[in-house]
Amino acid sequence: MKVGKxxxxxxxxxxSLEAHNYQVDPYIGCEHLCHYCYALNKVETDWGKEILIHENFVKRLTEEISSLNSEDIYMGMNSDPYQAxxxxxxQxxxxxxVFAxxxxxASVLTKSGLVTRDIDLFEKMPESSVGVSLAFQEEQTRQLFEKNAPSNEERIDALRRLKSAGIPTYTLICPVMPFITDVESLIELVAPYSNKVWIYRLEMKSTEDQNWQNIESILNQNFQELTEKYRKIAFSGDHPYWRQLRQKLEELQSKKYLNLQIRL
Ligand code: SF4
Known part of the structure; x- marks a missing residue:
């Protein structure tokens, strides 16, 4: 991997997320190369070959936050803060x-167990929280869509270690892939180690976008019968598929007293 400046x-x-005014991406580009990633639609380098890091990072970040009152900064918006x-x-x-x-x-979202390296720093910032994202229950399917990202096992182990250390944790089930993601089984896996579980649907904007083209090609090669269904479901939040899933999850939430944030 070439790392440029x-x-x-x-x-x-x-x-733009709830409860956060600012975010920091320590890297520009993401080696995890998830094929559904919305950031792929605006890449500046080929993420498979090159990512960028900020020059004079600490000095500049210290200056940039100096005019703010203390607050929680989001990390993990357009790149994974714990990529390889x-x-x-x-960074x-x-x-x-700097934040500590x-x-x-900091509120950090990652797919990597490397996040546990920094438990000492999260402990110094009691308002911090750490989340992992996942979307697939089967390893083989996961690898089709998330080329270089760590396994679910690694992510869930990180959650477990963070929670045991007393760090507030959350899971983001995203994107929910129609007929592929088994949301209920993923909730069951992560609920014991997550203070909150967010659930976001697969949301495509345009058939011209790189992430849709990647998904379409994976479906055509591996789940041919789903391509046409995705053309309808992935581009519409009003589709009955989402309404039915939402209802099912709301019922599960009240039955099992889960802290779910359903954004389908
Ligand atoms: S880890 Fe996140 S930012 Fe990186 S490619 Fe995957 S979805 Fe995109």
Missing amino acids: CFHRKILNPC SERTFK TRKALE QSGFS
Whole structure:
């Protein structure tokens, strides 16, 4: 993997998620190469060959947060903060150190067990939380859609270790792939180690987008009977498939007193 430098781009950026004003991507590009990733629609480099890191990262991040009051910063919006290069470059760890020293906290989303390396820093920031995302219950299917990401086993083990250390945890089941993702079985797997479980549907915007083209090609090769169904379901939040699944999960939530955040 070639790692290039990025000199002038802002590190701290506005965040559109609930409860967060700002987000930081320590890397530009993501080695996990999930074929459904929305960030693939706006890539600047070939993520399979090159990612970028910010030059003078600590100095610039410290300056950029200096005008803010302490708050929780989201990490994991357009790239995974714990992708393989983090073992070498430690950009995410450096960002967490800056936050901890400045009275900030971080809400981190990852697919990697490497996140447990930084438990010491999360412990210093009690407002922090750590989540893992997953979307497939079978390893073989997972590998079709998430080329280089770590296994579910690694992610769930990370959740377990974080929870035992007293760090607030969450799971993001995303994207729910119609007729492929078994949401209920994934909830059962992660619920013991997650304070909250978020569930987001597969949401495609345009047939021209790279992520849709990737998904369509995987379906054509492996689940041919699903391609036409996806053309209808993945582009419409009103489709009966989502309504029925939503209802089923709401029933499960009240029956088992689960803390689910259903966004289907
Ligand atoms: S880990 Fe997240 S950011 Fe990275 S490719 Fe997968 S979905 Fe995209």
